[in-house]
Amino acid sequence: MFPVILLLMLVILLAGCSSSSQKTSALKENAKTEKEYKEVTIDNYGEKLVISQKPQKVLTLGPNATELFIALGLSDYVIGNSLNNHSRGALPAYKEQYEKIPELTHGSATREAVLTSGADFIYGIDWEFGEAGLDKKELASSGIITYQNSALTLEQIYKEINDLGKIFQIEDKAKAFIADQQSRIAKVKEKLENKKTVNVLVYDSGGEGVFTAGGTNFESLLIEQAGGKNIFSDIKDKQWTTVSFEKVLEKKPDYIVIHDYDAPSAEKKIEEIKNNPALSQLDCVKQEKFVVITLESVLPGDRMAYTVEELAKGFHPDLFR
Structure with a gap:
């Protein structure tokens, strides 16, 4: 009986020593990493x-x-x-x-x-x-x-x-991520090589006019990469701005990109557009040429390639069937 108990105590003691040794090793490794960190x-x-x-x-x-x-x-x-x-x-x-x-x-x-x-x-x-x-x-x-x-x-x-x-x-991982984004965007641009650029209205929200993206907005760049052109890309002093319904009618967009986030829903925004006396006159509204994209997808981050791919499918569906 006693030898068995002694054996169990020895196993527990060794396990404790091993655990302590692992923790000490991990702490030393962390300290080493911090010490090696270059400003x-x-x-x-x-x-x-x-x-x-x-x-x-x-x-x-x-x-x-x-x-x-x-x-x-x-x-x-x-x-x-x-x-x-x-x-x-x-x-x-x-x-x-x-x-x-x-x-x-x-x-x-x-x-x-x-x-x-x-x-x-x-x-x-x-x-x-x-x-x-x-x-x-x-x-x-x-x-x-x-x-x-x-x-x-x-x-x-x-x-x-x-x-x-x-x-x-993580420099290598960052470079690899960028290379993947660049490759995917390049493939979309290759597909769009002979396609006509479409005119795009960005519809974030409505009200007294349309709250939309200006020319310096990151979204304008993504639209361009996807074979489109923001109809208000000539507004260079603001990333976001409100334009009148009359200005939208003058620009005659081919597609409307609708931001989906929080509230109201994208479906509600489409309903607003269809019921608007001015916007409902647009051919793209009559033909329901809406491209819905989540708001975070048009912000600078990890989704550049994803967003270009999604917008291109919306603007040029015949190429992505």
Whole structure:
């Protein structure tokens, strides 16, 4: 009996030693990694960021920002996200991981929620900062580094992805992700080579006019890559603006891209358009040439290729049957 008990005690003791040894080894490995981290200096749209340690607790402000972190294999660093009211849910490949990330705020991130979150790094869409949003200087004084997501071109979003690769020591993965996006977009452009460009109205919401995307909006670029042209691409001083119904009639769009998010639903927006005395006169409305896309899909993030593919299918369905 006693030999058996002694044997069991020995096994438990050895297991404890092994577990302790593994924990010590893991701590040493983490310390080694932090020690080997080389300071990274980033130009974030004219603002100099110096990162001396790899961020450990990240807030992603915007569904596009959250999904990009998942796409790059960085979801374990994310402790909270915001603006899920501007989302219809993650892409299927990222859904499970997305739902595991705690929601900091459903809408825009509040000052109190951010400052008490324990975060040391933020990657967030630009409209979350400034006069009506978060103060980056205050965040910095609280030990939070802010990287602003403000891309207006493919080159700029690719730079953002490369920057994240440097900051989180995943440069090869970032480059591979960019290469995949570039390849998929190139394939769409190849298919569209001899197709006539279609004129597109972006319909975010209605009211006294149409709230739409201007020429410097990232969405205008995606529409262009998909074989279309934003009819208000000549508005260069605003990313988002309200235009009159009369202006829309003058431009005669071939298709209407409708943003789907929160409320009202895309179906309700189509109903609004059809019942509008001015917009209902458009041939594209009579022919129901609507292309519905989720709002996060037209924001700079991980969905560039996906969005170009989806829009191209909507504008040129004969090529993608």
